[in-house]
Every structure is written in C-alpha cells, then in structure tokens.
Amino acid sequence: MTDPLPWLVVLPLAWASVAFLLGPGRGAVLAAFGVALQCALAFELAARVQAAGALRYAVGGWGSPLGIDWYVDGLAVLMLGLTQVVALPLLLYARSYFGHAGAAGRYFWPLAGFLIGGMNALFVSADLFNLYVTLEIVGLAAVGLVAAGGGAAQLAAALRYLFATLLGSGAFLLGVALIYGACGTVSIELLGPLLAGEAPRAVYVAVVLMSVGLFLKTALFPFHYWLPPAHGGAAVPVSALLSALVIKASFYLLLRLWLDIFAPLVQPLAWLPAVLGSAAILWGSWQAVRAEHLKLLVAWSTVAQIGYLFLAFPLLATQAAALDAVVFQTVSHALAKAAMFAATGVVIHVTGNDTVAGVAGVAQRLPLTLFAFALAGVTLMGLPPSGGFLAKWLLIDAALAEGAWPLVLVVLLGGLLAAWYVFRVLRQAFLLAPPTEVAVRAPRLMEWSALLLAAASVALGVRGIELARLIAPVGAS
C-alpha cells in the first residue's frame, strides 16, 4: 500500500473541489465516501506510527529549512483519526439534515471538505508559516459554514467570529515573522535547538503573540465571547463540527508548540492557562445552567469543557499522566459534544422548538435521542465509565501528585455544574408534552449517528489504554 499520509491531505481537498464542481447542494455521497476512505487511511497511518515511531515527510522533496516538512507522531495521528472518525457520522447526519433544507446546505459539502482538509494539513505540518496558512483555511471555512444561509443574527455571529479568528491568525503571523527574523527559519525541527538556549526578546514576544492568537481561536476564557453565538446559531451539523473539532485544531497547535519548541520559554507562564481554564469551567458551566435555548446551553458547555484542556498545563512538565488527561479530554469531548449537538438537532427538528422548556415530552417521543443526549452528558459530567471520567480522574491524580488542590476543586465543581445543566434538560424531557402537537418523524439516520457518537464517548473510558499507548512516544521526543 502507498503512503497514506499525503492522501489524508490531498483527498479532502480534492473531493471538496469536485463537490463544488458538481454544483450547489451536490457532493454528499462523494463526501461520505471520501471521509470513509480517510478513516481507513488514518488507521493505516496510526498502525505505521505505532510500529515505526514518528514519521517525517519532506513535501516537495527538499526538506527543511528550504522546503516544508510534515511530522507525524502519536499525537498528530490521534488528531487525524479523531477528526475523520467524528466527521464521518456527522456528514451522514448532515446528509439527512440538509436533505430538505434549501439555502443552508448549498455549499456545505465543499466547505466541510476544505475544513477537514485544512485540519488534516494543520495536524501534520511542522512549518510555522505553513501552519499559518492552514489556520486560515480552517478559520475561513468555519466562518463560511456558520454564516451559510443564515438570518441577521447568524450573520452577525459569523462576522464576530471572523474578526476574532482574523485577529488570532494575525497575531500568529506576526509571531512567525518575528521568529523568522530572529532565527532565520520557520521549521519547527530546526527551531528546537535554536530556542533552547538564550533566546532574544523578540522570540518571547512571538511566543506571547502566537499563544494569545491561539487562545483566541480556541475560545479560552476570556476570549470565548465569539463562541456561544457562533456555535449556538449555526446549522446543527456545523455546530457539531465546530464544537467537536475546529477548536481542537487550534488547541492541538498550542499544545504542540508548548510541549515542543516553546517549552523552555513558557515554563514560568504555565499556570496562566490553568487559571483561565478554571475561570472558563466555572463561568461557562454557569452560563449553561442559565441558558434558555438548547443549542446555546450546549455551546456554553463547550466553553466550559475547553477549560479542562488547559487545567493540565502546569502539570505537563512533571506529570506524564497530565498529557494523557489532555488527550482523553480532547477525544471524549469531541465525541460527546458532536453527539450532544446531533441529539439536540433531532429534538429541535421534531419539536420545532429550540428552548429548554420545549424539550418536555421528548422522553416518550424520542427515547433513542434522549438516551444519546444522556450518554453524552455522562461524559461531560465525568461519571464512570466514560472517557470524560478517565480524563478527569487522570487530571485529579496528576494534580494531587503535585499538591495542586485548587485544580482538584475546580474539576469537582465543574462536574457538579455539568450535572446541573445536563439534568435540567433530562428532567424537562420527562415532563408531559402538551398534547396538541403534530407528530414529526425523527430521521432514523440522525438519531443513530447521535447515539453512535455518544456510545463511543462512553466506551472510550473502557478502551482508553490503546490511545494512551499511541501517544506514549510523544513525551520521549
């Protein structure tokens, strides 16, 4: 078999452009086949990385610093796998969702293809300027998806998101410019030793700029302001893709930089993401508890769950379990949040009501969907045996070993608040519905893809060891 790596980048770009070529609204089948193939490629790549260790690939054959390199280790291959695995059921879901919707789905397929292609390119790139270009693809595709076919509120949310993402990538670009000026290269491999010693002040400025830019794109508190309207207002498959995957792409890049080339420079700052993450957990959960609209509740829950990703930053240098916790949180949140948005979409489709109060009666009408929502909720709360439980357990374990009591407290408090907003919806669902409603059938495909994703997020807690083994070599590099 040929090398799966280049195909993981080329394939989505190719089917995205062909989907556009076919015309508005076309390309759903093409997209499904494309992503299914990408799943197989990602698993093949994972097997290769597990067998032979991290791979380096010189695009164009030049190699850094003249050319652009790809670098694929366990962490990168995990993100590649996660993205394809979450995207596949979501695209099937979207096919059913956009089946009858006119305007919103016209350019969904090509935009989704470029979004996935951009993320895949981001995960494998080892060149800072190339990473900037991939960030722009992902950012602009995400904004286009949010805005597609929307009313005034949705367009306003998209514009706000666009300014946030452009500000973020602008800061990243200036950081790249400073690093190139100071070090004469943008290759991450070559920058490693250059930044390990005494770095000039411009490099510190670059590190701050790039980190803040990525905080902004990841919607870490207090840069989360753009996320709830954008994720809460977009079409449901778009919200799911964005909440599950897109914010993880910029987070992955941040993690990669902080673990690798920025590590010697950011050590004294490692507590900052944890403080902001704690604030995100408390504030985001509280807003979710208070939210009137169902999708806004789920979007605020994303703001909170992003916080957990950053809690482990002060522990990364000393506790090996901290990285495992981050990875489990990334994967389990991606699956659970995709499931929760998908389930929410079914509920809204059937009840025609997007408020939390409108969920009444769903327990009888949509037991399968409600079960999916509840399973996803189990992961977000961090109850055993879910993936979320494993993530939070590892995090508490690592925090206790460091004596970081406040972090433990935040994790526990966040879990309680998550239970509050999840049970708010569940309790409402078991109330009796007003009897006058017309019955709308739930599309089977939409219900089952939500359930599949939710079940996967719980099953992760049982079969998490394989993932831990996959990323084990990362710490060594």
Place this chain on the structure above:
Amino acid sequence: MSTGMLFALVGALLFTMGAAGVALPGAPLRRIVAFNVMGSGALLVLVGLAQRGGGVDPVPQAMVLTGIVVAVAATALALALARRLGAPGARAASGDDD
C-alpha cells in the same frame, strides 16, 4: 539603520494600529480596513526583519505574496457578511456626510 529594519519598525507600528482598530467596536467596514492595515504590518515585519542586514531574501518575499492573497480572500468574505447584514454601522456613519 538599514532599510529593512526601518520598515520592520514601521510594520510593527502598523500592526499595532490595525489590531487596535480590529479589536475596537465599530462599523464592520472600518474594522475590515483596520484588518488590512494590521496584515500589511505583519508582512512588512516579515520581509523587513529578514532583510535587516541588507541583501534580499526570496523566502519571506514568497510568503508575503501568499499573505496578500489570504488577506484579500478574508476581506472579500468579511465584506460579503457585512453587506448581507445591512451593516448597521454604515447607516450611522453616512448620516453626517449625506
């Protein structure tokens, strides 16, 4: 001071001004213009700093060509959104000159 360093400093100031313009609330059109000033500043730093010792570096120059195209793409998307939105800011601003 070399030409490169001089324009790198100008770029730093342009970036700061533009970023402040994007971050401040205002009419979408103004923020879009500010974004373009910010982007130009970052690109000026990229080439200026690389060429601060005199000489020519084609690598950042090629990167800047990419950056200019990315900027016009983002500008067009932002304008499309602002126009569909009916740009409430433009309404307020055009009141004093018509």
Place this chain on the structure above:
Amino acid sequence: MRRGAVGVAALLFAGVLIGALLGLPAPGAGLPPLVTAQMGNSGVTHPVTAVLLNFRGYDTLLEVAVLLVALLGLLAVQRSERAVAPGAAVEPVLQTLARRAAPLMVVVGVYLLWAGASRPGGAFQAAAVLAAGAVLAHLARLLPAWSAPRAWLRTGITGGFLVFLAVAVALLGGGALLQYPPAHAGLLILLIEAGLTVSLALLLAGLFLFLSEEGTRR
C-alpha cells in the same frame, strides 16, 4: 472606557515590540544561500518564483484553497436568487477607456505569466491584472455582475486547483508530494502556473463580481 484601555494596551505593546526588534542581534546568513544553491534544480531562474512554486509550492497549493474557501463562503451567504440585469447608462468615456484597456490588460497578464519564470511576475500577478481588467469592464457596464456560478465558471474556478493537485499527486510515484524531477520542473511549473492564472483570475474577479450589486438593480 474600552477605547482608552485598548489605546494604552496598544502603546505598551508597540513599545515592547519596537524594543524587541531593536534588540535583535545581526542576522545570520539565513536561507538565501540555500535558495541560490538549489536554483539550478528548481526549473526556473527567478528566486521568488522558485520558492513560491517549487521549494514552498505546498504553501501555494493551500493558498489557492484559502481563496476557494473565501469564494465558497461568499456564495453561501448570497441570496439564492439574484436577478442580474444590465444597469443604468455609464460615462461613455469610461466605456471607451475600458474597451481599449481590456485587451491591453490581457496582454500584460499573459506577459506577466510568461515573465515569472525569469523575472518579477508570475501566476498571481498575471491573475490579479486579468481580474482587475474584469472589474474595470464591469464598472464600465461591459460585463454584468455574476449571479450564480454556472458550470463553465465552476470548471474554470476549480480547474487550476485540480490541475495543481493532480500534478502534486502524479509526482508521488517518483518520490514525495510535489517533488518535481529537476529536468521537468520548468515545464510542470509552467503548466501549473497556466492553470492557476485562469483559476485565480476567475476567483479574484469572482470575489468582486459575485458581490457587486451594480447592474443588479432596475
């Protein structure tokens, strides 16, 4: 209040940034010697074109994707039914000027594409000039705004990108993605640039012509 806070932050940031720039040590040799050393294998003689389409050609591939994404986003927010009707009369001087200028811009565009291999110019500049010609023709009411991307337009827009992707993938057989064999690099780059010029010109013109409402109002 917020204005003041942002202003103070901007001043502080500018100070730190300028201090950091002035504190940088003298630069090393950097990449130019490497570029010079490999120019012979790049297939072109102009260094910027060599970087843009060969050494860092993958960046350029993704950059075209950025343009495509922006156009898709723009189309996605457009109302589905946009009646494009010829607009009001326009200055005859402008029309005459545009009629004269349009062929000239095509000539300049083609020249820039051809020149790119050895001196400043190339697909992006050529496409920009062609797109500017289209914008000028539109302003002179010689070219109506575009309402929906018809099949020929979609083919033209994606064609150059797909050719680029196809070349990139075809080269996988001989090594890595986008690894040109030095002997054929010049020809392959010209092929890619020719495709890109058409696609980029349509893309850049499309960013304007799909947005413009001149001529769409009765």
Place this chain on the structure above:
Amino acid sequence: MTVGLVFDLLLAGTLLWSAWRTLAAPTPERAVILFIVFGLLMALAWARLSAPDIALAEAAIGAGLTGALLLDALGTLRRRAGGGP
C-alpha cells in the same frame, strides 16, 4: 546621510501618517480612499525593500482589488442607508 535613506524615512513617515488617517477617518468613505492611498504607498515600500513581485501584487491586489471591493461595498451600503428606491 544618503538620498535613499532620506527617501525611506519620508516614505516611512507618510506610510504611518496615511495609516493613522485611514483608521481615524471621520467617515467610512474617507477611510476607504485613504486606505487605497495607503496600499499604493505599501507598494512603494515593497519596491524599496527590493521586492518587485510584492510591489506588483500589492498594487494590483492590496490596493486595486481590495480598494474596488471596499468602494463597491461602500456604494451599496450607502444606497441602502439612504433609503434607496
């Protein structure tokens, strides 16, 4: 002090001044016109940095196409705001 350095300093000053005027312009119309001037000055700066490729692209795309896009948007938005037909 060479002629080149004097020109560079003048250009740098004008560039900053035009950017400041662009961002602080009282009306969006003024901002867009000044931005086009800024774009052309940027093209000059690229030429001074021995980057003719960028100067070409900046003049055609940065000032030209972006300027046309902004002007067109301005026209539409103003017509709409003026309570058009």
